[in-house]
Amino acid sequence: MGLKEKLHNIKEKGKGKKWAPAFGALHTFLYTPNDTTHSGGHVRAADDLKRTMTIVVLALIPCLIFGMFNTGYQHFQAFGEPVDFLSWDAFWIGFLKLLPLIIVSYVVGLGIEVLFAIIKGHEVEEGYFVTGMLVPLIVPVDIPLWMLAVAVVFGVVIGKEVFGGTGMNILNPALVIRAFLFFAYPTWMSGDKVWVTGAAERANQIIEGANLDAVSGETILGSLAQGTDLGYSVSDMFFGFIPGSVGETSTFLILLAGLFLIFTKVGSWRIMLSSVIGAIVMGLIFNSVVDFGWIQEGTKFYTLMNTPYWHHLLLGGFAFGIVFMATDPVTASQTTKGKWIYGFLIGFFSIMIRVFNPAYPEGVMLAILLMNVFAPTIDHYVVQGNVKRRLKRLKVKTA
């Protein structure tokens, strides 16, 4: 008897039992179920939820690998012993740092999914598959594991399960997790010590009296908010050799992933494009405020406003956010026109929050969460507008 058959027998035995959903999830994860309906005609589509999720995770893999290299690279850079970017040393440090994050994210998140599936008695949903991969990529690498676990519990329960599980959530769970961490443990989520692995530890050693040089690795956005320009080159920003959350630094790889998602029709190109347009419009507005001389050098928002509008597209988590999170099909607008409005406003607000609220340099997270809330409203008015237009047409005809 083959393994496949054995698993099937176990499944048959477990029908109606408490653990059946948990086993079913494992089973369908390993094998495509061979249970089919027997009557009537059916359309078979290959692009089911599992396939969609797998494609997004595939698109995330390059960012993850790059993140591992970059984690090590930034570490050695900051500690004054530079190594080659593509070196085994750099990769190994990043790998050891990231693996626990990934494991915690998946174990805790899937644990909760299974728990809820058992309580509610339905099949386990694949919804956490992508979220679990996104989470390690959008946090600072040195985040303590228990904090991540607490945040994942919060994000999955409050962000998703209370609304009825995958497909019913109004907020992107990965961003709920990040927002929770951001507001709950701000010292671990911002500042100049968290982005380079080992920097916080080194700071503690210095406090305790060790004779060492302080290490800092501020993000570009963080330092711009302070009014200083770190002077990274544009190619460093584009290819991602900069400090930041794990997977967000390389705009180049994110761009490739975005094209891949567009090509496979998993991500909406309308949302990505309109977000970029929105960000450019807001960036240009700020640039022209500077050009017109309405804001003086040395004042509060000058440095950020003076940043060329296209730099904003390369900085921080903007690219990562709009490619992987704004396009989340559950929480985004559903209508075509709605997607344009939704995306545009995400880009627009991201840059606005970034510039006007230096305490929250990562505007894209808050902008997407905000627009998640408004997405149903946008859809409602788009649909109503369509109804009104067609009614008018009907009246003209009958009149």
Next chain:
Amino acid sequence: MGLLSKKDAKLIKDPLADNNPITIQVLGICSALAITAELKASIVMSIAVLFVLGVGNVVISLLRNIIPPKIRIIVQLIVVAALVIIVDLVLKAFAYELSKTLSVFVGLIITNCIIMGRFEAFALANGPWRSFLDGIGNSLGYAVILIIVGFFRELLGSGTLLGFRVLGDPIEKTGVYAFGYENNGFMLLAPMALITVGIIIWVQRYKNTDLIEEH
């Protein structure tokens, strides 16, 4: 029943759980969000509401036959306002620091929907003794939720209870802080109070499915 008849006891028991003013009637949410970052403030607020609602219900009940219906809201407001001013002055005299923490929210007891709601719904139609019990019951129901929320917010947000460091010292790194635990700053922000109230509502309806509203 010795002290209270069954009907009277129900006046106290009902608002504690199955007809709770906050989780079932969804009244008084504003103050539940605003002042529950500390357990002490929650308790003092509960006592203040207990006093205002208990006495106010009796006063309105005594006056119920002579208040002209057209101006009853104004009369009710005057009664609440008078009682709230008493509370405010007492707090300022005997617990100045605390009255600063509660700041404007003592004054805002006037606008607490629970109070006007009980005046309108109960005190205007019932005798003083029953109105008194109803006032006590409802403010206790309010207090239960406030204290639960305040307990969790202070414990997880500041690591203290009533000002005592029950989890150890975060700066000296004693107690749980020695293991790398940190206070959750989000608990001190108002959104987390809303989520905590939401979780209480969730748990309560999960235990007693009769409470789930029809759509």
